[in-house]
Amino acid sequence: MSFDSKRVAAYIRVSTEEQAAQGDSLGEQQERLTAYCKAMDWGTPVMYIEEGRSAKNLKRPELKRLIADVEAGKFDTVLTTKIDRLCRNLRDLLQTVDLFEQFDCSYVSASEHFDTSTSVGRMTLQLLGTFAEFERSRISDNVKATMTSIVKNTDRAMSDACYGYKVVDGAFEIVEEEAEFVRLMFDLVFQNMGYKKITEILNEKGSRTKAGNLWNQTSVLRLIKNEKVKGAVYHNKTTSKGDKVIKLPESDWIIKENNHPAIISPETFEKAHDVLRARAKAGRFADSETYLLTGYLKCGYCGANMRGKMSRAKGRTTIAWYVCSRNTSGGGCRYHSVNRVKIEAAILSELEAIYNNRDPEYLEKIVKQKPKKKDEHNELNEQLKKIDARIQKVIAGWTNGFITDEDMKKATARAEEERAEISEKLNNIKHEAIDVSSIMGRIAALNGMDRIEKKAALRGILDKIIYKDGEIELYLTT
Numbered sequence: 001m002s003f004d005s006k007r008v009a010a011y012i013r014v015s016t017e018e019q020a021a022q023g024d025s026l027g028e029q030q031e032r033l034t035a036y037c038k039a040m041d042w043g044t045p046v047m048y049i050e051e052g053r054s055a056k057n058l059k060r061p062e063l064k065r066l067i068a069d070v071e072a073g074k075f076d077t078v079l080t081t082k083i084d085r086l087c088r089n090l091r092d093l094l095q096t097v098d099l100f101e102q103f104d105c106s107y108v109s110a111s112e113h114f115d116t117s118t119s120v121g122r123m124t125l126q127l128l129g130t131f132a133e134f135e136r137s138r139i140s141d142n143v144k145a146t147m148t149s150i151v152k153n154t155d156r157a158m159s160d161a162c163y164g165y166k167v168v169d170g171a172f173e174i175v176e177e178e179a180e181f182v183r184l185m186f187d188l189v190f191q192n193m194g195y196k197k198i199t200e201i202l203n204e205k206g207s208r209t210k211a212g213n214l215w216n217q218t219s220v221l222r223l224i225k226n227e228k229v230k231g232a233v234y235h236n237k238t239t240s241k242g243d244k245v246i247k248l249p250e251s252d253w254i255i256k257e258n259n260h261p262a263i264i265s266p267e268t269f270e271k272a273h274d275v276l277r278a279r280a281k282a283g284r285f286a287d288s289e290t291y292l293l294t295g296y297l298k299c300g301y302c303g304a305n306m307r308g309k310m311s312r313a314k315g316r317t318t319i320a321w322y323v324c325s326r327n328t329s330g331g332g333c334r335y336h337s338v339n340r341v342k343i344e345a346a347i348l349s350e351l352e353a354i355y356n357n358r359d360p361e362y363l364e365k366i367v368k369q370k371p372k373k374k375d376e377h378n379e380l381n382e383q384l385k386k387i388d389a390r391i392q393k394v395i396a397g398w399t400n401g402f403i404t405d406e407d408m409k410k411a412t413a414r415a416e417e418e419r420a421e422i423s424e425k426l427n428n429i430k431h432e433a434i435d436v437s438s439i440m441g442r443i444a445a446l447n448g449m450d451r452i453e454k455k456a457a458l459r460g461i462l463d464k465i466i467y468k469d470g471e472i473e474l475y476l477t478t
């Protein structure tokens, strides 16, 4: 035994499952640690043997005894075969090693060559500590990063197959008999049918859901909205809090396009959803093709929708009207109505007039700008205001003699330059905002359409129509 011989405690842990595992048996650990101490020229280790305990299990009597002995100053070093013998998670490890250090006791793991009495060992420990800190503070980011990497790097099916697919060898595969019905659903969307009508047609044709049930509007809607049918997977769209399902912001979504064979091409998928959004906007009366303007025609008194209503007076022909829905529902507006044939004819001829005239200034007034453009527009106007305010300040400073003539000239010249730049941007936005040719194309296409087709086509043309006492205000969409 050499002079600087260390007092070593060897901690050995074997769980019952590990007893048989290679190199981890009680005897083998004992042997290795004894050999290690001999090789290092340390003293014979005192053994602390934990049998049938897992690292997760906090009730480890031998570890408790060891810690008490370390605190009593009995040892210079605690030795294990591997780090995971002592603690399974990093936080516990750091805490335990910290405690040892307080009593001038280092920790050595034989197989990882980890020794806290050396500078490398201490550095490793510090690094580990930093990682543990990082892990704690970024736990949610870690989860997302891990999920993202799993999703991006695998074509394994990580969720159940939806209608139209099955999971074969862990990947999504198209079920052709079902895929036919998926294609039919999308065809029907393009034929301008709502969920209700599509549901009826599917059930009539004998199609059943994966679970073998009749389709209903919700199951149809869910499938049409399911990104899987276009070959993509979207994860992390929702999370659950208690028993509530919460939608997550788009920035949290984990998207992988081209994950598996598509039944519906991504372009068709997007187009179909445009059609459905337009339908939703046109409101719940969209299915009644007899009224072309429902959803767009607004009462000029209260702003509510004007909806179709038949008058069925005895002995007279039935006449179709649009009536303020706030009046019909007893919501308090006055009886405010317009003859269906008259207003529809007026709108169609107004559209024709717009087509023939194409007065850009008038179009600018009646075509609703896309919200994004509007934001940009507002932002630029704000900047103009700021420049004006700045010039005001410069002028005030000059009047009071704080600013020289020269500086005042420079400041105003610079402001003028900026102002010209912003004005030009504003002008460009105005011109970009209105895609005249495509609106004109859509108006021209109205010719020769039947009512059902017209009703569908008007969705791409009208934004809203305000009606008040025989006057109409027409607004178009881009």
Ligand SMILES: [Zn+2]
Pocket (backbone or CB within 6 Å): 299, 300, 301, 302, 303, 304, 324, 325, 326, 327, 333, 334, 336
């Ligand atoms: Zn009204």
